[in-house]
Amino acid sequence: MNWREYETQVFQEFQKKYPEYEICLNQELPGRFSKVPRQIDILVKARITDVDMIGVFDCKCFSKNVDVKVIDSMFGFMDDLGAHFGGVVTTKGSSSGAKNRASAARIDLRVIKFASPETVIDEFVPKLDFSDPRNSMYIAII
Secondary structure, three states, X not given: OOHHHHHHHHHHHHHHHOOOOEEEEEEEEEXXXXXXXXXXXXXXXXXXXXXXXXXXXXXXXXXXXXXXHHHHHHHHHHHHHOOXXXXXXXXXXXXXXXXXXXXXXXXXXXXXXXXXXXXXXXXXXXXXXOOOHHHHHHOOOO
16 A cells, blocks of 8 residues: 555544544645645544534554654644644554653644554544543643
């Protein structure tokens, strides 16, 4: 599978499982700070508890684990776009440094080893279960 097929497969599963949200593939939005168009692999537009939210997901079809640089880059990317949630989906997994960096932030960012599109979506689904620390981003909104 090449990177384009990988992105399309994950995108199609997002669309199938979440028809109530606007899910877009390969989009561009202007960066708030960079002031340049930013390319987004998968853009999710959702209205949750009467708040319009966007999520950005980066698909990495890598032959090796995602490292901490990818996670740092994703945090900057999400900040520039004003994203409320997001994540990195990868075919391999992540280094311990990447996992530590992702867990230290108060933002919904998960690096998930790709097994199938279904397992990726099931792992990323935002839920209003506040006992789950991955959903801490919603607490400030409500």
